[in-house]
Amino acid sequence: MAKGTVEIDTARCKGCELCVVACPTGVLALGKVVNAKGYYFAKMVKPGDCIGCAGCGYVCPDACITVYKQK
Amino acid sequence: METIIKPENIVYGKPRLINNNPMHYCPGCSHGVVHNLVASVIDEMGLAEKTIGIAPVGCAVFAYKYLDIDWIEAAHGRAPAVATAVKRLNPDKMVFTYQGDGDLAAIGTGETIHACNRGENIVIVYVNNAIYGMTGGQMSPTTLVDMKTATCPYGRNVALNGYPLKITELLVPLEGTCLVAREAVHNVAAIKKAKKMLRKAFENAMAGKGTSIIEFVATCSAGWKMSAGQANNWMVENLFPAYPLGVLKDRV
Numbered sequence: 001m002a003k004g005t006v007e008i009d010t011a012r013c014k015g016c017e018l019c020v021v022a023c024p025t026g027v028l029a030l031g032k033v034v035n036a037k038g039y040y041f042a043k044m045v046k047p048g049d050c051i052g053c054a055g056c057g058y059v060c061p062d063a064c065i066t067v068y069k070q071k
Numbered sequence: 072m073e074t075i076i077k078p079e080n081i082v083y084g085k086p087r088l089i090n091n092n093p094m095h096y097c098p099g100c101s102h103g104v105v106h107n108l109v110a111s112v113i114d115e116m117g118l119a120e121k122t123i124g125i126a127p128v129g130c131a132v133f134a135y136k137y138l139d140i141d142w143i144e145a146a147h148g149r150a151p152a153v154a155t156a157v158k159r160l161n162p163d164k165m166v167f168t169y170q171g172d173g174d175l176a177a178i179g180t181g182e183t184i185h186a187c188n189r190g191e192n193i194v195i196v197y198v199n200n201a202i203y204g205m206t207g208g209q210m211s212p213t214t215l216v217d218m219k220t221a222t223c224p225y226g227r228n229v230a231l232n233g234y235p236l237k238i239t240e241l242l243v244p245l246e247g248t249c250l251v252a253r254e255a256v257h258n259v260a261a262i263k264k265a266k267k268m269l270r271k272a273f274e275n276a277m278a279g280k281g282t283s284i285i286e287f288v289a290t291c292s293a294g295w296k297m298s299a300g301q302a303n304n305w306m307v308e309n310l311f312p313a314y315p316l317g318v319l320k321d322r323v
Binding site: 002004005009011012014015016017018020021022026031039052054056057058059060061062063064065066067068069070071 | 074076077079080081082084085086091093094097099100101102103104106138167214216256258259261262292297298299300303
């Protein structure tokens with residue numbers, strides 16, 4: 001089971017891909033659906049690999065990512 | 072998966088002082104990360120009710136819309152002068168300015184140098200992305216030699232435009248400054264380091280030790296015409312040699 005998971009505020013996400021670059025295990029990628037502003041927002045494509053390191057959260061300029069880690 | 076999503080398992084979330092207004096910044100703009108750092112440091116120090124920010128003119132002009140603290144909007148470049156007045160009249164408050172390179176290093180050079188020279192007990196958060204982002208990517212004082220912008224399409228020419236202004240270095244010999252540091256927010260390690268430095272600066276201001284200035288070498292992916300990831304790489308390759316990271320002065 002995954003050690004962590006993220007919740008993404010898809011309405012706030014601008015699809016800058018900084019979280020995708022920051023993720024050490026390649027969990028995140030941009031989806032093929034756009035939000036109300038027309039941005040392709042980030043989503044988990046390999047949720048099982050998330051380690052809950054919160055790297056994506058730190059680099060997100062729009063603070064759209066909440067990171068959870070199994071304690 | 073649902074078993075992990077519990078409030079006690081949160082390891083990172085939106086800082087409490089960042090409100091729900093959508094930021095107007097371009098995708099991947101460093102300003103957002105710096106806003107998050109400022110918000111979390113203020114919250115962690117318990118200064119949410121005691122902080123007064125001075126917003127600049129430039130991309131960060133709407134900073135007052137995104138952080139739930141008190142703000143004053145200053146005229147272009149005059150944030151350190153406004154901060155001086157606010158801090159002198161409210162010595163128990165935490166007063167900081169948030170400025171870009173076009174504000175701090177161009178029209179506001181005089182205010183910056185004199186506020187630092189007087190040793191006002193304020194923090195200057197300086198975001199340097201070597202370009203005027205808000206107005207469409209024109210050359211700024213900190214634009215690198217040979218770097219192309221809308222107003223120097225063949226690259227910055229030293230004979231015509233002079234050299235990039237390293238204003239942070241100019242502030243080091245001033246006796247009023249207590250902490251002068253240059254940070255970046257391009258990866259997790261840099262962000263965590265920058266946050267510690269920002270906290271130190273805020274503590275200096277509250278302890279009345281003098282002016283602290285933290286420069287953030289930042290990206291402008293729209294102005295540089297790159298993706299956010301490419302802009303970070305370009306910054307590491309080109310801006311870091313001209314503006315090396317580190318603590319330039321720590322008198323505390």
